[in-house]
Amino acid sequence: QQQVKQSPQSLIVQKGGISIINCAYENTAFDYFPWYQQFPGKGPALLIAIRPDVSEKKEGRFTISFNKSAKQFSLHIMDSQPGDSATYFCAASKGLTGGGNKLTFGTGTQLKVEL
Amino acid sequence: EAGVTQSPTHLIKTRGQQATLRCSPISGHTSVYWYQQALGLGLQFLLWYDEGEERNRGNFPPRFSGRQFPNYSSELNVNALELEDSALYLCASSPAPGQGGFEAFFGQGTRLTVV
Numbered sequence: 001q002q003q004v005k006q007s008p009q010s011l012i013v014q015k016g017g018i019s020i021i022n023c024a025y026e027n028t029a030f031d032y033f034p035w036y037q038q039f040p041g042k043g044p045a046l047l048i049a050i051r052p053d054v055s056e057k058k059e060g061r062f063t064i065s066f067n068k069s070a071k072q073f074s075l076h077i078m079d080s081q082p083g084d085s086a087t088y089f090c091a092a093s094k095g096l097t098g099g100g101n102k103l104t105f106g107t108g109t110q111l112k113v114e115l
Numbered sequence: 116e117a118g119v120t121q122s123p124t125h126l127i128k129t130r131g132q133q134a135t136l137r138c139s140p141i142s143g144h145t146s147v148y149w150y151q152q153a154l155g156l157g158l159q160f161l162l163w164y165d166e167g168e169e170r171n172r173g174n175f176p177p178r179f180s181g182r183q184f185p186n187y188s189s190e191l192n193v194n195a196l197e198l199e200d201s202a203l204y205l206c207a208s209s210p211a212p213g214q215g216g217f218e219a220f221f222g223q224g225t226r227l228t229v230v
Contacts, residue, residue: 034218043119043205043221044158089158095217100146101209102171103219105158 003027004092006106013113019077021109023090026071032095034103035064035075038087047088048075080113087111117142119208119222127228128196136191136225140208146170147189148209148219149181153202161204164189165211196229203227 005024013019025033031052036044050057050064050073057064063076077084090106120139128134140147149161160173164183178194187208193200203226207219 032217036221041223043223046218046220049218091158095209100148100163100165100170101207101217101219102148102160102163103150103158103207104160107157 003030003104004090004106006090006109008109009107010110011112013080013111015080015082015113015115017080017113019080019084019111019113020074021088021090021111022072022074023106024070024072025092025104027092027104028071029094030092030104032093032101033064033066033073034091034093035062036089036091036105038089038108044089077111080111082113082115085112119206119220121204121206121222121225123225124223125226125228127230130196130198130229132196134193134196134200134227136193136204136206136227138189138191138206138208138222140187140189140206141220143210144208144220145187145211146209147183147187148207149189149191150205150207151175151202152205152224153199156202158205162191193227198229201227201229 034049035047037047038044048062061078066073088109091103095101122137146165151159163171181191183189203224205224207221209219
């Protein structure tokens with residue numbers, strides 16, 4: 001049972017453009033939604049995270065939008081750069097309820113930013 | 116401050132053998148999580164240890180096991196290796212549940228190849 005669905009599977013964006021990756025979850029008990037960035041041969045790196053009591057969070061060029069009623073959240077990368085080319089994973093956990101941070105991941109989006 | 120460190124970086128084993136993978140968490144973190152990242156299958160939760168105890172287990176057979184030591188480092192053991200166990204095994208650490216700052220940070224992974 002896939003509890004976090006991620007789309008698109010791959011994405012090509014021109015330099016300076018906006019990259020948008022979407023995720024939808026099923027388990028309403030999830031209360032913590034991070035995004036990870038992974039480069040080939042490396043472990044995932046925490047990029048930005050949001051809690052369900054907030055509809056949007058921005059850190060630099062990265063913004064998470066969260067829609068609790070639709071059970072959806074998305075990552076927006078503004079002014080996309082070639083260095084942003086990586087695989088992005090959304091995830092969800094029940095971290096806030098003290099149940100640890102066991103993460104359920106989406107299937108990943110391979111982003112390529114072209115010059 | 117050192118991040119999560121995993122060893123070895125690469126491991127080649129023969130089918131039927133046992134593999135042992137090691138993880139040292141970030142200083143001050145008591146929770147260690149293990150994930151499997153197999154090609155085409157995304158990141159799958161394996162095990163969660165906290166304060167030396169197994170707290171949660173993913174949908175993996177019993178030949179995947181582990182332990183956490185008093186210094187919070189952890190070991191993942193995979194017995195009776197099968198070809199499909201070939202994957203990148205990732206370790207993540209986070210502070211103790213309920214201690215705040217529950218973000219999970221990943222190591223670089225151990226690439227296990229079963230031949």
